[in-house]
Amino acid sequence: MSNTPATLVEKIIARAAGVEAVSPGEIVTCQVDLAMILDSGGPRRIWPRLKELGVGVWDPEKIVVVADHFVPATDPAAAAILKLTREFVAAYDIAHFYDMQGICHVVLPEHGHLKPGMFCCGGDSHSTNAGAYGCYMAGFGAIEMTGVLVTGEIWTVVPETIRVDWSGSFGTGVAAKDVMLLLARELGMDNAFKAIEYGGDTVRGLPMAERVVLTNMAAELGAETALIEPDEVTLAAIRAAGAEPAADALTWRSDPQARYQARHQFDAAALQPQVAAPHKPSNSGPAADFERDHIRVDQAYIGACVGAKLSDLHMVAEVLRGRQVARGTRLMVAPASNRIMAEAAADGTLATITAAGGLLLSTGCGACAALGAGILAEDEVCISSTNRNFQGRMGANSSSVYLGSPYTVAASAVAGRIVDPRNLL
Amino acid sequence: MSVINGRVWKFGDEINTDVMAPGIYFKLPIEEAIKHCLEAVDPTFAPGVQPGDVVVAGRNFGVGSAREQAAMGFSGLQVGAILAVSFARIFYRNVLNLGVPALILPEAGEIAPGDQVRVDPVAGRVENLTQDKTYAVEPLPPHLMEMINAGGLMPYLKTRIAGEATHDSR
Numbered sequence: 001m002s003n004t005p006a007t008l009v010e011k012i013i014a015r016a017a018g019v020e021a022v023s024p025g026e027i028v029t030c031q032v033d034l035a036m037i038l039d040s041g042g043p044r045r046i047w048p049r050l051k052e053l054g055v056g057v058w059d060p061e062k063i064v065v066v067a068d069h070f071v072p073a074t075d076p077a078a079a080a081i082l083k084l085t086r087e088f089v090a091a092y093d094i095a096h097f098y099d100m101q102g103i104c105h106v107v108l109p110e111h112g113h114l115k116p117g118m119f120c121c122g123g124d125s126h127s128t129n130a131g132a133y134g135c136y137m138a139g140f141g142a143i144e145m146t147g148v149l150v151t152g153e154i155w156t157v158v159p160e161t162i163r164v165d166w167s168g169s170f171g172t173g174v175a176a177k178d179v180m181l182l183l184a185r186e187l188g189m190d191n192a193f194k195a196i197e198y199g200g201d202t203v204r205g206l207p208m209a210e211r212v213v214l215t216n217m218a219a220e221l222g223a224e225t226a227l228i229e230p231d232e233v234t235l236a237a238i239r240a241a242g243a244e245p246a247a248d249a250l251t252w253r254s255d256p257q258a259r260y261q262a263r264h265q266f267d268a269a270a271l272q273p274q275v276a277a278p279h280k281p282s283n284s285g286p287a288a289d290f291e292r293d294h295i296r297v298d299q300a301y302i303g304a305c306v307g308a309k310l311s312d313l314h315m316v317a318e319v320l321r322g323r324q325v326a327r328g329t330r331l332m333v334a335p336a337s338n339r340i341m342a343e344a345a346a347d348g349t350l351a352t353i354t355a356a357g358g359l360l361l362s363t364g365c366g367a368c369a370a371l372g373a374g375i376l377a378e379d380e381v382c383i384s385s386t387n388r389n390f391q392g393r394m395g396a397n398s399s400s401v402y403l404g405s406p407y408t409v410a411a412s413a414v415a416g417r418i419v420d421p422r423n424l425l
Numbered sequence: 426m427s428v429i430n431g432r433v434w435k436f437g438d439e440i441n442t443d444v445m446a447p448g449i450y451f452k453l454p455i456e457e458a459i460k461h462c463l464e465a466v467d468p469t470f471a472p473g474v475q476p477g478d479v480v481v482a483g484r485n486f487g488v489g490s491a492r493e494q495a496a497m498g499f500s501g502l503q504v505g506a507i508l509a510v511s512f513a514r515i516f517y518r519n520v521l522n523l524g525v526p527a528l529i530l531p532e533a534g535e536i537a538p539g540d541q542v543r544v545d546p547v548a549g550r551v552e553n554l555t556q557d558k559t560y561a562v563e564p565l566p567p568h569l570m571e572m573i574n575a576g577g578l579m580p581y582l583k584t585r586i587a588g589e590a591t592h593d594s595r
Binding site: 027040041045049052053054055069070075077078081122123124125127138139140141142143144146147150151155189190192193222223224280369370371375388390391392393395397 | 439441442443444447448449451452453464465484485488489490491492493496511512513514515517518519522523566568577578579582583585586
C-alpha cells in the first residue's frame with residue numbers, strides 16, 4: 001500500500017482499481033465485488049439490453065437481485081414485472097435472490113453480504129446505506145448496471161472526502177434521522193462526487209440500525225457515497241448475519257493524516273428533533289417550530305429502508321404505548337424486512353402498534369415511492385419516517401410530505417398534527 | 426458529435442427525479458411514462474418540446490433517485506443537450522449513458538426560456554443566439570466523449586464486446 005495518507009474511500013477505490021493510490025478528481029475503472037439490482041430498474045430494463053448485446057452476466061455469484069419495489073403486486077403490471085424478475089434470476093443462475101423478503105438495503109446486511117473494504121454497485125440511490133459496513137457502495141441507473149453486469153467494471157471519479165464528526169449523546173426523543181435532517185440543511189443536497197465519512201464518539205456509540213441512517217441519507221446530501229470506519233460493532237453485526245469478516249477488516253480506516261476537503265463537528269447533545277417541510281429534505285428545522293404552526297396530518301407513515309428497522313419500530317412503540325392514534329389521522333407501518341416483522345411480532349412491538357390503532361402493511365418500498373399501499377390523495381398531508389419528500393413522491397402532485405424520525409411520526413399520529421415527540425416521552 | 430441548435434426550456438434549482446419521472450407512472454411503458462416528464466413543474470414541457478431543444482436548469486439538476494426513467498424523459502423526448510449550473514451524480518451519469526450531452530454552465534441563469542442556443546459539446550462552447558452571448562464550458566472528459574460519440578453506453582458496449590470477440594478469436 002502507498003505511503004501517502006488516504007481516506008477510507010480512497011483506499012477502497014485504489015484496491016478495486018488495482019493501483020497503489022488514487023487522488024480526488026482522478027477517473028479510474030474499478031472491479032466490482034457485488035452488484036445489486038432490483039425489480040424496479042433491474043431485469044425489466046437490463047434483460048432486453050443483455051439480449052440486444054448477446055452476452056451473459058460476468059459473475060452470477062456476485063450479483064444480488066432483490067424484489068422489493070413492486071411487492072406484493074397490486075395490479076397485473078406489477079405482477080408481470082415481478083414474474084419477469086423471477087424468470088431472469090432462473091435464466092442467469094443468479095446466486096442470491098431475495099423475493100419479497102424486505103427492502104434491498106436492509107436485506108443485504110441481514111444476509112451478510114456487506115464487509116469492510118468491498119466495492120459495490122447498486123441500482124438504487126440509497127445504496128449509500130451499505131457504507132455503514134465500511135464498504136464503498138453507490139447508486140447507478142439501470143443502463144449503467146447493465147454495463148456492470150456485463151463487464152464487472154465501473155468508472156468513477158475519485159471523490160473528495162468530507163469528514164463529519166458528532167460528539168456527545170442524543171437527548172430523549174432524538175435519533176439518527178434528526179442528524180440527517182439537520183445535515184441536509186447544513187451541508188445542502190448538492191454534494192455530487194463527494195464522499196461523506198462519519199465519525200466521532202456519537203457515531204461509534206450507535207448501533208448499526210442507526211448508523212445506516214447516516215449513510216442511507218447521504219443520498220439526500222447528493223453524495224457519491226458515505227462511509228463509517230468499521231469497528232467491533234460492525235464486526236458483531238456481520239457475524240450475527242452469519243458471515244465472517246476478513247482478518248484485515250478493521251484495517252479499512254482512514255489514515256490519521258488523510259486529507260479531507262472539509263471537516264465538520266457537531267454536538268449531539270444540542271440536537272433537537274427535526275422535521276423537513278415539503279418538498280425537500282433540506283427544508284428542515286426543529287420539530288418544536290412546526291408544532292407551533294398546528295399542521296394537521298391525514299397520514300403518518302412508518303416505512304422505507306431508512307425508517308422501519310426494528311429500532312425504528314421500537315421508537316414508535318415507545319411513543320404509542322397506552323395511547324391511541326388521533327381520530328382523522330391514519331398511521332400505517334410497513335416494516336423494512338420480513339425478519340424485522342418477525343422480530344417485532346415476537347417482542348410485542350407489533351401488538352403495541354396495532355393496539356394504538358396503527359395499520360400494518362407488508363414489507364417493501366411501498367408508499368415511500370408511491371409504488372405500494374398507502375398512497376396520498378390530492379391535497380393530503382403526511383408525516384413520514386422515509387428519506388425524501390419531493391413533490392408527488394408519495395402520491396398526488398398536490399399532496400405534502402413532512403419528514404421526521406419514527407419518534408416524531410408516532411407522536412404526530414397521536415396528536416393528529418405535527419408535534420415535538422419529547423412531550424410524549 | 427454534431428452541434429446542437431435548439432430552443433430553450435428553462436427550469437430552476439433542485440429539479441428532482443420524482444418530478445421528472447413520478448413513481449405513479451413507473452409501471453407504464455417508457456414511451457407513455459415520459460409524457461409525464463416534469464408535468465408537476467411545467468405541464469407544457471413534455472407535449473411541447475421539439476427534438477433538438479435544449480434544457481437549461483439551475484443547481485443540482487436531477488437530484489434524487491437512480492430511476493433511469495428520469496433521464497429517459499430527456500433522451501426519449503429527443504432533447505439535444507442539457508445545460509445546468511450543477512448536476513446530481515446519478516442523473517448526470519444516466520443522461521450521458523443514454524447519449525444526451527450534459528454540460529455544466531455556471532451562467533445558466535442568464536439564459537431565458539425560448540432563447541435560441543447553439544451548443545458544441547466537443548469544443549465546449551454555448552452560444553445564445555437570441556442574446557448574442559457566448560460561454561465557454563468545460564468539455565466532457567475524453568472517456569465520456571468516447572461513449573457519447575458512440576451514441577451512449579449500449580453502442581459503446583457493443584463495440585467493446587465485438588472487440589473482445591475479435592481479440593479472443595486471434
